[in-house]
Each structure stands twice: as C-alpha cells, then as structure tokens.
C-alpha cells in the first residue's frame with residue numbers, strides 16, 4: 012500500500028522515528044509484527060527492508076524506530092513529511108501474551124527495543140493483570156532507546172550500558188540475573204520473557220530463562236526477500252518437538268517470534 | 277432508428293491466450309518456480325485466477341531441508357539465493373498444497389528436480405496421476421550424483437537422458453528448464469527437443485557470488501548462489517533470442533521481469549509466455565499488474581493477438 016510519511020525525525024546518532032499514515036495500516040497490527048518497506052522506487056536497492064512495528068498511532072497510522080546502518084536505511088533517513096512510501100504489512104506472528112502471564116519481562120538490546128515498546132503498550136492497555144518490567148541494554152548512552160516512552164507508560168526499567176556511560180555498566184543478562192536473584196525466591200510462576208536484540212544477547216537471555224524455567228519468546232532477525240513466506244530465504248533452525256530434530260522455519264511467516272527454548276542458537 | 281454515437285470507443289478486444297505446446301494459457305503470464313511458494317502466500321494480495329499459470333516451488337521425491345542460512349543477499353538490481361531447494365516433497369504437495377489451487381481458474385505447472393534420473397522419473401510419475409497439475413517443468417540445474425555431482429544441465433548427454441526419462445514417465449506437457457551456466461545454450465535446447473519435450477523454460481539463475489569486504493566472508497553460507505532479478509535480464513533476453521532462432525519449441529521466458537515492458541521484451545525476443553520471479557518479492561501484485569500492462573500495450577499498439585508479437589524483434593538488415 013502507498014503510505015504517506017507524516018514525520019521522520021533523527022532522534023540522535025543514527026536513530027530515527029518514522030511515522031506513516033495509510034488507511035487501515037495500524038488496524039491489524041499486533042505487537043511484534045513487522046512491515047516491508049520499499050525505501051526507493053526503481054530496482055536498486057531492489058528488495059524491501061523489514062522494520063518492526065514500534066507503536067500503533069491509530070488505525071490509520073503507525074510509528075517505526077529504526078537505525079540507519081546501510082544503504083536502505085540511509086535512504087529511509089532522507090524521507091520528509093509528505094513523501095510517499097510503499098509498504099506491505101503487518102506481517103509475521105508477533106508476540107502472544109498467554110492468559111497465565113503475570114509478569115512480562117521485556118528484554119531489549121539496542122535497536123531490539125523497537126517492537127518491545129509496542130508490546131508494553133499493548134499489555135498495559137489490554138491486560139491490567141500483568142506487570143511489565145523492561146530490561147534495556149545498549150553499547151552506550153545513545154543506544155538506550157525509548158526510555159522516555161517506557162517511563163511515560165509507567166514501566167519499571169532496569170538499564171545498563173556496556174561502557175557505563177549511563178546507568179550501570181554491564182550487559183542486560185547481568186541485570187536480569189540480579190532481578191531474578193532478588194524476586195524469584197517468592198516464585199516465578201506466571202513470569203515470561205519477551206526479547207529482541209542481537210543473537211548473542213538472546214542466547215544469553217535464553218540460558219537464564221531455561222535455568223529458571225521462565226518461558227521465553229524471542230524475536231529473531233534474518234535477511235529477507237519476500238517477507239510473506241514464499242522465498243524460503245529467511246530461515247532459522249528450530250527444534251521440531253514432535254520429530255525431535257531441528258528444522259528450518261521462516262522468520263517472516265512462522266516468526267519473527269519463536270519459543271526460544273526451541274531455537275537452535 | 278439510428279444508432280446513437282458513443283462518445284467513448286468500446287474497449288478493443290485483444291486476445292492474450294497462448295499455447296506452450298499442449299499447455300493452453302488464457303494469458304502469457306506465469307510465476308517462476310521458487311518465487312511464489314505454492315500460490316497460497318500471494319492469494320492474499322489478488323485473485324490468482326488473473327494469471328495464466330503458476331509454477332510452484334521445485335519438488336523432490338522426499339522433503340528437503342535446504343541450505344543453512346544466510347541463504348540470500350541483495351546485489352545491484354538483483355539478489356543471490358542458495359535456498360538449497362527446500363520443499364515439502366511431492367506427496368505432501370499433492371495432498372496438502374495442491375487442493376488449495378483447485379479453486380482458481382489457473383494452470384498449475386509443477387517444477388521438479390532430483391539427484392538421479394530415477395528420482396526425476398518417480399516425481400513426474402506421481403504428478404502425472406495428481407488432479408489439477410497441468411504441466412511439468414524440469415529443473416535440470418541439479419547435481420547428478422551418479423556422475424560426480426556435475427549438474428545434469430551442463431552435460432549434453434545427461435540433459436537428454438533425464439528429459440527423455442521424464443518424457444516417458446508422464447503424458448503431461450513437459451517444459452525443460454535449461455541451465456544458463458553453459459557457454460552456449462542452443463545445443464542443450466536441441467537435445468531437449470530431441471528428448472521430446474513440449475517447451476523450454478529460459479532462464480534459471482546465473483551462478484554468482486558476493487563477499488562482505490568488512491568481514492571478508494561470503495555473504496551467503498553456501499558461498500555461491502543463483503543470481504536473479506533485473507541484473508540478469510539482458511543475459512536472459514539474449515538466450516531466449518538465440519534459442520528461439522535455432523529451435524522450434526515454444527519458450528517460457530524469464531529472468532528479471534519487473535513490469536509489462538520487460539515481459540514484452542521477452543516476447544519480442546521469442547518467448548511465447550513469460551514467468552515473473554524475483555519481482556513478486558518486490559511487489560506482491562507484480563504478476564497481476566503485468567497482465568494488465570500487457571493488455572494496455574496491445575490496445576495502445578493495435579495488437580489484436582499477443583501471439584503476433586512472438587519473436588518480432590526488428591533486427592535491422
């Protein structure tokens with residue numbers, strides 16, 4: 012669909028907020044779903060870029076949070092209000108918050124926070140029985156994103172930076188372990204983790220989750236061509252529980268959110 | 277009573293129907309194998325009955341896991357893929373995927389491959405008995421394990437043998453999808469004709485490679501992969517042109533078709549019908565838009581029947 016850019020703001024460093032409007036674009040958008048953006052018309056760059064839903068603004072508008080890292084996202088950074096942008100989506104399964112969840116632990120590394128703000132918002136709006144806490148890590152101060160938005164939502168945050176430029180110095184798994192040490196003795200029933208970030212971080216988080224028997228939903232990334240399940244280009248190795256062997260599943264279609272226990276890291 | 281004059285002229289009738297040998301299509305637009313899943317994936321975007329045909333992902337005798345990721349990367353106006361022919365296998369295709377396509381007024385082309393001639397034969401025989409399969413496209417760009425892993429499609433004798441075997445295993449129309457990774461495709465097209473196939477699919481992906489200069493590693497895990505997209509179009513046009521002049525078989529042309537002008541270019545070079553591949557990824561409605569675009573081109577250029585255009589590139593004397 013053709014969307015119209017309503018704002019595209021360089022927050023700081025290489026991070027941008029992009030807001031687009033199109034009829035119905037936000038209507039079916041669940042937390043953790045994503046869109047495929049054609050950043051420029053023509054054949055180079057050819058393929059669409061996958062970007063997660065950051066926030067639903069209304070039925071007819073959504074917001075993205077993206078990091079300019081290469082050719083496609085650089086072009087995206089040059090869009091101005093009024094420009095049109097060819098978008099398909101929402102796509103993918105998104106995060107599912109089960110009925111038994113009491114504590115949702117959101118775990119973000121760097122730009123991985125993008126889909127988690129929308130998840131926090133969704134839970135706060137629809138599930139008053141669930142407490143949301145967020146563990147947000149980044150390389151340095153400028154990589155801790157969406158802090159203000161989480162604060163406004165009233166989400167308790169545990170922050171850390173690898174260089175210690177803001178909050179505590181360390182990686183996000185340290186803060187999770189501390190939290191667990193402190194609160195787990197009274198029971199982890201109903202605790203679930205929802206994570207997005209670099210693969211190494213997700214693997215670390217998963218080790219903690221399985222040690223404490225906390226269900227862990229991880230949002231994964233892969234190079235994509237179609238985004239709709241047709242090309243088989245975006246697979247990751249996932250354990251097929253019935254067969255007991257790993258199989259290739261599509262991030263775009265079977266994911267991007269997987270039961271982390273089944274991911275072959 | 278005198279007839280009232282109409283202010284807008286009635287829409288001109290144009291005929292888009294084509295025949296790839298015995299395979300009759302209501303229009304010349306098909307989708308390329310491996311780029312359209314099993315059809316269902318794109319049925320959310322438009323009515324598949326709009327197309328002349330669809331070609332499904334390559335099928336093997338047994339399900340196949342395919343290659344480790346990363347499997348794809350973007351290249352200038354194209355992409356490399358090394359999916360490794362991951363597919364559900366011919367039996368699951370027939371039972372779980374094919375019934376969905378019955379509801380559409382569309383020809384279904386089943387693309388097949390194998391590692392031995394016997395596998396090709398067995399897959400073709402199973403599809404031959406399946407309701408709702410209208411043609412078989414034989415991908416011969418696969419390693420022949422009994423001949424040291426050299427692709428069937430790069431050896432003239434293997435090309436003949438495998439196509440002859442498939443021809444014998446089915447009464448359905450057979451299209452041979454030849455490998456472009458040879459010095460001259462024409463002798464292979466001649467062999468395919470001798471083996472008795474009904475048409476030729478040209479071209480499959482070109483073998484390519486891309487390196488990340490930061491990490492100094494290949495950008496896909498398989499190291500090399502198949503190049504597709506607009507980057508390969510001139511090569512595909514050249515091959516279609518050469519083969520059309522040399523061999524009488526109808527051609528299903530493909531390679532980098534993005535819009536209807538590209539499709540017309542293939543038809544002028546000698547293709548009877550065209551397949552849309554990588555373009556589906558870029559624009560989910562690409563194949564459907566191309567049907568509309570061809571029709572518009574015909575109306576604007578006074579072409580009553582699309583078959584009139586086949587091979588009509590105007591080569592100056």
Ligand SMILES: Cc1cc2nc3c(=O)[nH]c(=O)nc-3n(C[C@H](O)[C@H](O)[C@H](O)COP(=O)(O)OP(=O)(O)OC[C@H]3O[C@@H](n4cnc5c(N)ncnc54)[C@H](O)[C@@H]3O)c2cc1C
Nearest residue numbers: 060061062063076077078081082083084125232233234350
């Ligand atoms: C489901 C999903 C959701 C995502 N959500 C966000 C988000 O909300 N915000 C954000 O900033 N980024 C997100 N990404 C990553 C984003 O898609 C890449 O950063 C972007 O594609 C890079 O494109 P480029 O042209 O700038 O970089 P280049 O490196 O020049 O891209 C070259 C090619 O590699 C692909 N590619 C490169 N990096 C990645 C990557 N990390 N993941 C997938 N493909 C990649 C590109 O799509 C392109 O085809 C998401 C990725 C996925 C798979």
Ligand SMILES: Cc1cc2nc3c(=O)[nH]c(=O)nc-3n(C[C@H](O)[C@H](O)[C@H](O)COP(=O)(O)O)c2cc1C
Nearest residue numbers: 308309310334357415479480504505531532553554
């Ligand atoms: C992701 C991908 C998967 C493909 N899988 C197959 C396949 O299974 N069998 C086959 O014969 N060709 C396969 N192809 C080749 C296409 O059918 C087509 O010949 C080629 O991509 C050129 O057309 P295009 O440039 O329009 O994509 C595949 C191509 C791509 C991009």
Ligand code: FES
Nearest residue numbers: 238240242243263
């Ligand atoms: S991107 Fe094509 S199947 Fe996932």
